[in-house]
Amino acid sequence: MKEEQYISVKTFCEHHGVGESFVRSMCEYEILHVDFEQGDGKLHLEDLPLLEKMARLHNELDINPEGIQAIHHLLGQVESLQQEVAALKRRLNTLE
Numbered sequence: 707m708k709e710e711q712y713i714s715v716k717t718f719c720e721h722h723g724v725g726e727s728f729v730r731s732m733c734e735y736e737i738l739h740v741d742f743e744q745g746d747g748k749l750h751l752e753d754l755p756l757l758e759k760m761a762r763l764h765n766e767l768d769i770n771p772e773g774i775q776a777i778h779h780l781l782g783q784v785e786s787l788q789q790e791v792a793a794l795k796r797r798l799n800t801l802e
Contacts (some may be wrong), residue, residue, distance in 0.1 A: 714742060715746060716746050722761045723765060728761070730742075
């Protein structure tokens with residue numbers, strides 16, 4: 707069974723120059739899930755790249771959490787459409 711690994715929200719915030727309120731807002735907008743049950747929040751390591759991307763959007767482009775949620779949603783749609791196009795190409799190739 708795979709052991710789950712975590713990083714504390716406080717550590718992430720210190721290294722990326724964002725406040726814990728930013729991470730909480732990402733949870734409120736359902737972009738990621740953080741376990742805040744035991745005081746300091748714990749972030750799954752597999753969610754780290756997504757949160758780093760969102761922190762860069764916030765810090766470098768000054769995008770608010772609502773905008774980040776919209777961007778996240780649109781990127782998900784683009785990825786879904788890319789997968790659909792790839793599946794249709796494979797299907798078309800089998801018919802040729």
